[in-house]
Amino acid sequence: MTKVFINGDFLNEKDAKVSYEDRGYVFGDGIYEYIRAYEGKLFTVKEHFERFLRSANEIGLDLGYTVDELIDLVRQLLNENNVKNGGIYIQATRGVAPREHSFPTPPTKPVIMAFTKSYDRPYEQLENGVYGVTTEDIRWLRCDIKSLNLLGNVLAKEYAVKYNATEAIQHRGETVTEGASSNVYAIKDGAIYTHPINNFILNGITRRVIKWIAEDYGIPFKEETFTVDFLKNADEVIISSTSAEVMPVIKVDGDDIGNGKVGDVTRKLQEGFNKYIKSHSI
């Protein structure tokens, strides 16, 4: 039976319940992370939990865990569930209290929950690429926080599904920000362009790995805003996330990107990514 972690206990799935007054449930008042396991090891897990603690801090939440304690916790869950290749979802909410918008006084104990899922890498999509559609970014102005409030992202993703695409590429006015659950890159004349790190996008760990790979291979990595038009006229487009890795996008809004095939820079980044899986999993 799969185990679920809730506040210090490894529970059977059917016993893994939280209160109807949990602030994550009523307000989306919490934060989360999604971490990848390859061959039983955790990929870039320190970076994920540093971001988790930052997100917590940005919403005034004290989790009472260090990065190392969180790593031990998910490693234990991974072992309990015998996950070799898959993912770990972990979230923390502000806890259980009568419904009142302001923070509970005295502060409640955060509710921390984690579960695992086994699955393989998306080999077929990594090889052949996926489709994207563009849509207005209607989210709030603190997209740098990996918040449980995902309604904007959910609606964007549903829009993509409606148009038979894998990802919704969001833009504020003409400026491309990011995907519903990924970062977005345009590759033009051998250089990679992606939105700079600020409050309009989530600072992706996979984005960071792509930056490292670009440095390794001497590929210019330009953290500059670009327009929807620039994206559609790029030679190659990719999206990245913990689950999607370095994912080629071969069509946007039904039109081919470049020659409609996965490009050379993308292939180079994928090759580099495979090396980082080996060197950055613990």
Ligand SMILES: *Cc1c(COP(=O)(O)O)cnc(C)c1O
């Ligand atoms: C999690 C997430 C990403 C990707 O971040 P990774 O750390 O690479 O998984 C990008 N955008 C949004 C909105 C996200 O929630």
